Amino acid sequence: MNKKALVMLLIIPIPMIPLTSNGLLIVVTFPSLVYDVKQLAYIDDTIVSIVPFGADPHEYQLTPSDIDLLKKADIIISTGHTSFEKDIRLRVESREFNGVLIEINSLEGIVIKDNPVTHQPNYHMVIYDPYNYMVFIRYLGDVMSSLRPVLSQYYKTRVGDVLSRVEGIVENSPKLNNCIAVADTPLTQYAVSWTGISIQYLVVKEHGMPASPKDIENIAYSLEKGFIDIVVVTEPISSKASSLLVELANKYDVPIVYVKSPLINKSIVDKLDYIASQISSLEINAPQSIETHSVSRQYYMYPLTSILVFSMIALTLYIIYRSGR
Amino acid sequence: MYVLAIILCIIIAMVSITLAIISNPIWVIVMLSATIAYGFLSPVIASRRLYFLASASPHSALLATITAIPLAMSTPINNVYFWALIVGLILIYFVGYLIHSGLDPDIATALFVSFTSSTSVIALYYVLTRYPIETDLTTIIIGDPLLSNWSDALIASSIALVSLVFIIVSYCEQVCIGVDRVSTRLTGIRVWFYDLIVFTLLALTTVLLIRIVGFVLEHVLILLPASIAINVTDSARRALFISVLASIVAGLTGLYMAILFDIAPAGATGLTLLAMYVAGLLLRGS
Numbered sequence: 001m002n003k004k005a006l007v008m009l010l011i012i013p014i015p016m017i018p019l020t021s022n023g024l025l026i027v028v029t030f031p032s033l034v035y036d037v038k039q040l041a042y043i044d045d046t047i048v049s050i051v052p053f054g055a056d057p058h059e060y061q062l063t064p065s066d067i068d069l070l071k072k073a074d075i076i077i078s079t080g081h082t083s084f085e086k087d088i089r090l091r092v093e094s095r096e097f098n099g100v101l102i103e104i105n106s107l108e109g110i111v112i113k114d115n116p117v118t119h120q121p122n123y124h125m126v127i128y129d130p131y132n133y134m135v136f137i138r139y140l141g142d143v144m145s146s147l148r149p150v151l152s153q154y155y156k157t158r159v160g161d162v163l164s165r166v167e168g169i170v171e172n173s174p175k176l177n178n179c180i181a182v183a184d185t186p187l188t189q190y191a192v193s194w195t196g197i198s199i200q201y202l203v204v205k206e207h208g209m210p211a212s213p214k215d216i217e218n219i220a221y222s223l224e225k226g227f228i229d230i231v232v233v234t235e236p237i238s239s240k241a242s243s244l245l246v247e248l249a250n251k252y253d254v255p256i257v258y259v260k261s262p263l264i265n266k267s268i269v270d271k272l273d274y275i276a277s278q279i280s281s282l283e284i285n286a287p288q289s290i291e292t293h294s295v296s297r298q299y300y301m302y303p304l305t306s307i308l309v310f311s312m313i314a315l316t317l318y319i320i321y322r323s324g325r
Numbered sequence: 326m327y328v329l330a331i332i333l334c335i336i337i338a339m340v341s342i343t344l345a346i347i348s349n350p351i352w353v354i355v356m357l358s359a360t361i362a363y364g365f366l367s368p369v370i371a372s373r374r375l376y377f378l379a380s381a382s383p384h385s386a387l388l389a390t391i392t393a394i395p396l397a398m399s400t401p402i403n404n405v406y407f408w409a410l411i412v413g414l415i416l417i418y419f420v421g422y423l424i425h426s427g428l429d430p431d432i433a434t435a436l437f438v439s440f441t442s443s444t445s446v447i448a449l450y451y452v453l454t455r456y457p458i459e460t461d462l463t464t465i466i467i468g469d470p471l472l473s474n475w476s477d478a479l480i481a482s483s484i485a486l487v488s489l490v491f492i493i494v495s496y497c498e499q500v501c502i503g504v505d506r507v508s509t510r511l512t513g514i515r516v517w518f519y520d521l522i523v524f525t526l527l528a529l530t531t532v533l534l535i536r537i538v539g540f541v542l543e544h545v546l547i548l549l550p551a552s553i554a555i556n557v558t559d560s561a562r563r564a565l566f567i568s569v570l571a572s573i574v575a576g577l578t579g580l581y582m583a584i585l586f587d588i589a590p591a592g593a594t595g596l597t598l599l600a601m602y603v604a605g606l607l608l609r610g611s
């Protein structure tokens with residue numbers, strides 16, 4: 001049986017899972033977390049994702065079968081920032097769920113970065129940062145060991161394996177300090193900031209927000225003038241923001257770093273490895289100083305445009321007025 | 326009046342060119358196309374008294390866009406636009422058939438809205454939680470014309486052209502059907518054919534433009550241009566002219582305001598159109 005098939009068996013809905021062994025039942029909110037937890041799990045531990053693979057967890061609501069599943073969970077792993085995850089926290093606090101709740105974003109040692117454009121905390125996939133990821137893996141290993149002391153040594157060994165792999169990726173990857181980047185969405189920030197890449201521009205500033213004219217103009221202008229060294233795009237390319245960036249990067253010959261979407265079925269370690277392999281082969285010119293540049297608009301056109309727009313409105317209103325006569 | 330209209334057309338062309346220079350030509354093409362398409366469609370909707378259906382059609386466009394995602398992923402025709410159009414046409418034709426058969430348009434639309442709104446909620450949740458997201462559904466609702474590419478611009482301008490041609494060719498008959506459907510039928514005009522044109526254009530403009538202008542702006546652009554026109558004139562021909570004019574001017578002004586104040590153009594356009602409506606009311610009062 002191949003690896004993928006084995007994982008699929010582990011994530012089938014709870015009624016079909018034989019819960020007869022002494023293994024831990026670990027329920028994760030984001031489907032990709034299955035692959036991260038699986039790295040530590042013993043063969044009879046069961047890992048189940050509430051949100052189905054490929055679906056957007058931001059829009060998810062708990063179903064009755066999810067509630068039943070969560071009641072049986074030994075460990076509940078949540079990022080703690082979507083609405084259904086907040087619902088889970090309330091139910092744990094009211095003791096409706098008795099499992100140990102691990103809210104990744106609230107763990108001691110997890111560093112929440114500020115969104116470079118909105119300057120608000122960026123809660124999107126904080127464990128894409130390898131240092132945050134190591135904090136999470138250590139904590140998870142401790143919780144699993146405490147709940148199943150018999151396998152404590154096993155879990156610690158697996159934690160050590162994962163940590164040494166992450167440390168290896170970080171150490172062996174070249175550092176691109178002061179490289180300025182533009183990204184399509186804020187979730188890429190944690191995925192590349194550990195390499196020294198500084199995301200200074202975002203097409204979509206926050207999940208579900210429309211792009212603003214100034215941002216798009218600034219990005220296009222900065223790419224054209226060479227103020228941006230790298231373009232960071234979420235893979236697979238499915239949004240208009242990602243397509244726009246790829247188009248602009250190709251037009252102005254700026255290298256692209258692809259970041260696997262958190263919804264892709266791989267562990268964070270594999271995703272970091274993928275980023276590191278791209279970083280190693282990048283050829284970047286001398287980095288700019290870290291500062292954003294605003295578009296040098298054709299300001300001389302603005303008085304003319306304002307006059308024309310004003311005339312257009314005035315004449316339209318006059319025609320409307322005359323039509324009524 | 327004709328001289329003024331010609332001068333205004335020249336100014337509109339100049340505003341379009343300057344906006345394309347200071348911002349992005351794709352944004353100008355997309356906004357112009359959307360406003361032309363809805364500017365022409367709006368007075369037909371008004372004359373046929375299909376306001377309720379027109380305001381409900383973005384709901385069907387939303388349902389069509391959502392259901393197109395699983396259809397595109399599970400069939401050999403992996404094109405979301407294609408499936409959205411098919412579903413959108415089926416939905417609109419269904420309500421069109423009910424109206425054509427003699428059911429009161431408001432009652433037919435009420436049934437239609439109940440069905441599309443309820444199924445949209447179910448489909449939205451089902452697709453968001455069961456399918457890999459190929460598109461951000463929030464941007465479909467809010468609208469993000471600034472992220473349009475040349476292919477979107479081509480689609481939008483094609484729809485504008487289709488809307489312009491079909492409305493100009495059939496406008497007289499559409500108004501006659503709206504004024505007195507029975508008498509128009511007695512004159513030998515094939516009413517069903519003109520019904521088909523209206524419902525097809527409604528489906529085309531709402532389904533294919535929802536990804537560009539968004540669910541919210543569609544409501545405004547379908548309803549307000551004709552309302553502005555009807556406020557100030559009794560002439561059907563003038564109403565068409567004012568509707569198109571108001572729609573285009575609002576679109577370009579909205580885009581310019583968006584560039585100037587760094588705000589979403591969909592919202593700025595909606596507000597401009599609303600301001601024009603209020604100004605029209607005040608001018609009428611004076």
